[in-house]
Amino acid sequence: MSLIKLKGLEKTYQQGKIAVPALRGVDLEIESGEFTTIFGPSGSGKTTLLNMIGCLDKSTAGEIIFDEHSINDLNSKELAEVRRYNLGFIFQSYNLIPVLTAFENVEFAIRLIEKHSKKERKNRVMSLLEEVGLGEMAHRRPNELSGGQKQRVAIARALIKEPKLVLADEPTANLDSETSQEVLELMKEMNRELNTTFIFSTHDPQVMDYARRLIEIKDGKITNDQRRD
Amino acid sequence: MFFLKMAFKNLTRHKRRTLITALIIAFAILIYIMTEGLMIGMTEMSFNNIINLESGHLQVAKKSYWDDREELPLDNLISPTEELENKIEETTGFKAMTKRLNFSIRLNNGIDELPVTGVGIDPGQDSKVFRLNKYLVKGKMPRAGTSEIIMGTKLAELMGFKNGDYAILLFRTDEDTFNTIDGEIVGLFNTPHPSLNESSVFLPLSTAQSRLNIENKISHYAIRLTEQDQAIPAAKRLNSRLKDPYHAYSWKDAAQSLVTMLEMQEIETQVILAIILTLAAVGIINTVILSALERMEELGMMKALGMHEREIVYTFMLEAAGIGIIGGIMGIIMGVIGLAIFNINGIDMSALTAGGNMTYGFPLKGTIYAGWELNSFIFVFLYGFFISILASVFPALWAARKDPIKAIYHR
Numbered sequence: 001m002s003l004i005k006l007k008g009l010e011k012t013y014q015q016g017k018i019a020v021p022a023l024r025g026v027d028l029e030i031e032s033g034e035f036t037t038i039f040g041p042s043g044s045g046k047t048t049l050l051n052m053i054g055c056l057d058k059s060t061a062g063e064i065i066f067d068e069h070s071i072n073d074l075n076s077k078e079l080a081e082v083r084r085y086n087l088g089f090i091f092q093s094y095n096l097i098p099v100l101t102a103f104e105n106v107e108f109a110i111r112l113i114e115k116h117s118k119k120e121r122k123n124r125v126m127s128l129l130e131e132v133g134l135g136e137m138a139h140r141r142p143n144e145l146s147g148g149q150k151q152r153v154a155i156a157r158a159l160i161k162e163p164k165l166v167l168a169d170e171p172t173a174n175l176d177s178e179t180s181q182e183v184l185e186l187m188k189e190m191n192r193e194l195n196t197t198f199i200f201s202t203h204d205p206q207v208m209d210y211a212r213r214l215i216e217i218k219d220g221k222i223t224n225d226q227r228r229d
Numbered sequence: 230m231f232f233l234k235m236a237f238k239n240l241t242r243h244k245r246r247t248l249i250t251a252l253i254i255a256f257a258i259l260i261y262i263m264t265e266g267l268m269i270g271m272t273e274m275s276f277n278n279i280i281n282l283e284s285g286h287l288q289v290a291k292k293s294y295w296d297d298r299e300e301l302p303l304d305n306l307i308s309p310t311e312e313l314e315n316k317i318e319e320t321t322g323f324k325a326m327t328k329r330l331n332f333s334i335r336l337n338n339g340i341d342e343l344p345v346t347g348v349g350i351d352p353g354q355d356s357k358v359f360r361l362n363k364y365l366v367k368g369k370m371p372r373a374g375t376s377e378i379i380m381g382t383k384l385a386e387l388m389g390f391k392n393g394d395y396a397i398l399l400f401r402t403d404e405d406t407f408n409t410i411d412g413e414i415v416g417l418f419n420t421p422h423p424s425l426n427e428s429s430v431f432l433p434l435s436t437a438q439s440r441l442n443i444e445n446k447i448s449h450y451a452i453r454l455t456e457q458d459q460a461i462p463a464a465k466r467l468n469s470r471l472k473d474p475y476h477a478y479s480w481k482d483a484a485q486s487l488v489t490m491l492e493m494q495e496i497e498t499q500v501i502l503a504i505i506l507t508l509a510a511v512g513i514i515n516t517v518i519l520s521a522l523e524r525m526e527e528l529g530m531m532k533a534l535g536m537h538e539r540e541i542v543y544t545f546m547l548e549a550a551g552i553g554i555i556g557g558i559m560g561i562i563m564g565v566i567g568l569a570i571f572n573i574n575g576i577d578m579s580a581l582t583a584g585g586n587m588t589y590g591f592p593l594k595g596t597i598y599a600g601w602e603l604n605s606f607i608f609v610f611l612y613g614f615f616i617s618i619l620a621s622v623f624p625a626l627w628a629a630r631k632d633p634i635k636a637i638y639h640r
Contacts, residue, residue, distance in 0.1 A: 056533060056633050077537065084535020091637065095530035099238035109534055111231050157534075 002065070003164060003197050004030040004053055009062035011048050011220075022048040024220040025062070032164070033195045035188060037211035039202055045220040046201040047169060053199060054087055054167045055079045067164060084112055088158030088196075090168035094150040096142040102129060102153045103138040110160045128156045132186055148179035152186065159190055168200045172207055184210045232540070236547035239520070240555075246516060251556035253512040254613050257505040258560025259567060261609045262601075264498050266568045267576070269600030272491050276484065278422040281360040284483035285327075285451035286460040287467070289317060291474040294448065301333040301346060303403050305474075306446035313475065317450060320467050322459040325357035328447040330437050334430060336380075337397040338388045345384065345428045347398060349437030349447075358453040361418060361431065367392040368416030373433045378412035381426030382419045392417050398430065402442045410440055421595045506613060509556075510620035513549050517621045520548070521628030528628055529636030538629040545625030546618050553617025557610040564606070571599035 009026040012019050022045045030036060030053075038046045051057040052064060055071055056079075064071050071082060088109075096105050106125045110116060116124065129138050132152040134145075142150055151171060158166045168187070172180035188210055191198050200207055208214055216224035240247045280286060290298070294305035307313075309328060317326055330349035335342050352373045356362045362370050371377035378396065390396055391414070398410040412432060420426055438445060454463055460479040467477040481488055521528065531541060575596035 051634055054533065056637075080532065080535045080537055082535075083533060087533075087535070089530070089533045091526075091530065093526065095526050095637070097235070097527055099242055100235065104234075107231070108235075112535055112540075 001032060002029045003032045003034075003067060004028070005063075005065040006052070007063040007065070009049075009052060009064065010060045011045075011052065011057070012060045022220055023052070023059070026217075026220070026222055028215070028222060028225075030197065030199065032197055033191070034213055035191045035198045035211055036213040036215060037200045037202055037208050038215045038217055039208055040217040040223075042203075044217045046217050048220075049217065050167055050169055050199065050201045053165075054089065055082045085161070086164045088161065088163040088166040090151070090154050090158050090166060090171045092170040092173045094142070094147075094154045094174075096150055096153055096157075098142050101139045101141055102134055102145065102149075102156075105142070105153055106156045106160050109157045113161050125156075125160060128160055129153075131190075132156045146179075147175050148182060151175060151179075151183050155183070155186060155190070159194065159196065162194065163196065165197045165199065168198065170202055170204070171200060172202070172204050177206060180204065180206055232544050233547055236544055236551055239544075239548050240551050242520075242523075246519070247552060247555070250512045250516045251552050251559060253509045254506070254553060254556025254617060255559035255563055257502070257509045258557060258609050258613050259563040260505055261498070261502045262560070262564030262605065263567050263571070263599070264501065265605045265609075266564075266571060266599035266601050267597075268491070268494055268498060269602060269605075270571075270576075270597050273600050274421065274597050275487060275491075276480070278420070279484045279487065280457065280480045282364075282420050282422045282425055284480045285358045286454040286457060286480055287320070287452040287464055288449045288478045288480075288483060289313070289452070289467070289471070289475055290449035290478065292476045293474060295476065295478060298331070298448070301331050303332060303401075303441060303443060306330075306443060306448060307450070307475070308444070308446055309450075313471075314450075316470050317452060317467065319470075320452065320454070320463050322454040322456055322463055324453045324455050325354065326450050326452045327351050327354035327358045328434060329355075329449060329451055330434055330441075330443075330446070331448045332400060332437065332441060335399040336384070336388060336430060337399055338390060339397070341388065342399070343384075343388060345380075345430050347400065347437060348429055348431045349434035350431050351434045358451050361420065364418045364420040365416050366419045368414070371415055371431065371433050374435055375433060376410055376412050376436055377415040378410075378430050378432045379416035379418060380414065380430045382417045383423075383426040384428065384430070385414065385417050387427070390414055396430075398432070400441065402440070404442060408440050408442075410436065502609070502612065506616045509613070510616050513552060513617050513620035514624050516552065517545055517549060517624040517628070521545070521624060525628075525631065525636050528631060529633050529638070532631075532633035533637060538626070541629035542622065542625040545628065546621050549617045549621030549625075550614060553614040556617070557613045560613065561606055561610060568599050568601055 006026050006028040009023055011023040012021045026049060038049060040046050052059055066082065067086065071079065097108065100108065103125055106129060107121060110121055110124065126135065126138060129135050132155055134149060134152055137145060137149060145153065172183060175183060184207060187198055190196060202208065212228050214226045215222055291305045291307060294302065328351050332347045334345050334347040336345045352370055366382060368379065371379055394414050396412050396414055398412050400408060402408050454460060461481065464477040464479040471477060528541065575598050577596050
């Protein structure tokens with residue numbers, strides 16, 4: 001079953017009087033549980049595509065179907081609701097809240113969906129932090145964690161609400177290769193265990209090696225879509 | 230609760246900035262508390278001076294006299310009767326009463342003449358209602374049946390009189406003929422009521438009545454009650470028993486122009502507070518904008534996670550409320566210390582009123598002490614709190630409405 005279906009997706013940015021096309025008719029289907037990488041040169045449109053899939057931006061033309069529902073006509077509040085319950089994000093620069101501990105940063109995401117008791121919430125956060133190898137560091141603030149540890153907190157934050165889809169924009173860009181490998185292993189493990197769909201945008205060949213599906217994008221168009229077993 | 234915890238933690242990001250913004254609120258509150266304290270002190274002292282030296286707690290006069298009392302007329306006076314006095318004595322909380330006669334005098338020293346108010350007093354009773362005798366700085370109170378007079382040191386100085394001198398009091402009698410009293414100055418007083426010191430001469434009631442040819446008539450009865458707070462209800466109760474043309478007036482009725490002036494002053498104080506706190510609000514707006522700019526990527530992340538605009542606004546409002554509370558507490562503490570200093574040393578009004586010559590219409594002079602009211606503290610605290618929240622709404626909305634992508638990739 002398709003989790004995401006893009007039909008003739010176009011996005012054009014207006015820079016003054018000049019229209020700059022970022023996506024030029026993208027057709028794409030992503031199944032539940034996929035571990036997919038979108039790659040391409042800078043300015044090829046991969047981040048724009050990720051933002052469209054992540055309900056952060058609206059298309060100029062075409063249709064986005066998320067979990068069998070068209071999201072084209074949703075307003076910003078409704079899009080926020082879709083993100084709140086269905087999506088997790090992992091950012092290149094982690095975007096953790098510096099005044100909160102690792103535990104509180106993860107708790108923040110689950111707080112937004114308000115369907116767990118305090119005890120249940122605490123157990124879930126602690127168990128996920130332990131799974132990402134940060135059980136001992138739950139009460140450290142981001143400035144007391146290494147880059148890899150921060151990204152692990154961000155992964156835990158993205159996964160805590162058990163989203164249907166996790167989007168990661170260049171998640172290893174700020175990490176050394178050894179830490180990148182650890183983080184990618186962790187995401188792959190989560191993908192296997194929880195059957196969560198992951199979509200990455202990256203330049204990093206190491207990330208591409210982990211992907212089961214590679215989508216290449218150039219000048220706003222998908223030029224190659226390759227599945228690997 | 231989580232948002233509250235996050236807001237509290239956000240306040241600790243830039244402790245110095247939080248403290249400075251809170252201090253702006255605190256100073257606004259301090260200024261309000263001190264101004265309000267000064268006003269309360271001046272009001273209490275003014276009212277006390279009016280009660281103790283001018284009106285007593287209650288006055289009973291004829292309605293027709295009361296309306297023209299500033300003119301010091303000799304018509305519409307009261308002819309005392311036992312029945313009327315019995316009714317007055319039956320007033321709840323009654324302590325003492327005295328008769329007074331106010332009339333117009335030209336005070337003459339042989340060279341110059343000055344229009345003043347002559348006040349006929351009952352020497353035996355007056356000190357039971359008024360406190361004039363406590364402010365005698367020289368001599369004694371006038372005795373009944375004599376031509377002894379007392380006046381304020383300021384008036385004596387102005388006319389070149391000393392204690393023991395004789396002053397000519399020139400006035401019109403009830404029949405519109407001129408008469409004089411060659412009054413012996415037997416006492417000089419210096420009260421905290423400036424206009425009394427400058428423009429009143431006190432003499433025995435019986436002497437005034439006989440020289441004015443008005444038999445035993447008086448302007449009004451002045452009454453002291455056991456409690457000041459009883460004055461208004463007591464006047465109401467007494468009026469239900471008094472027959473026309475007599476009417477009881479509380480000290481507030483007697484000081485109506487002062488009460489109006491104080492109400493205006495109160496409005497002025499509120500306007501000053503509003504202006505100062507608006508300036509403080511600019512500090513809050515600035516702080517929220519700076520915080521939002523610094524946290525743009527975080528805000529982007531929050532929006533990506535599905536946080537609604539109202540939740541982001543709520544977080545900023547909680548932070549602003551926190552600043553308001555910190556500023557409020559600091560302001561109240563500073564205000565209490567300020568008032569304590571005021572009350573230990575007092576404020577010498579002569580420094581503010583050009584040596585006591587300018588009173589700005591307040592019946593007071595000398596050293597005043599600040600007053601305080603719990604309600605004022607609560608009001609200013611809540612005012613600062615709500616202004617802080619209000620000031621944060623627009624910058625918070627601005628931050629919350631940022632496009633999530635622009636916020637995430639904000640550099």
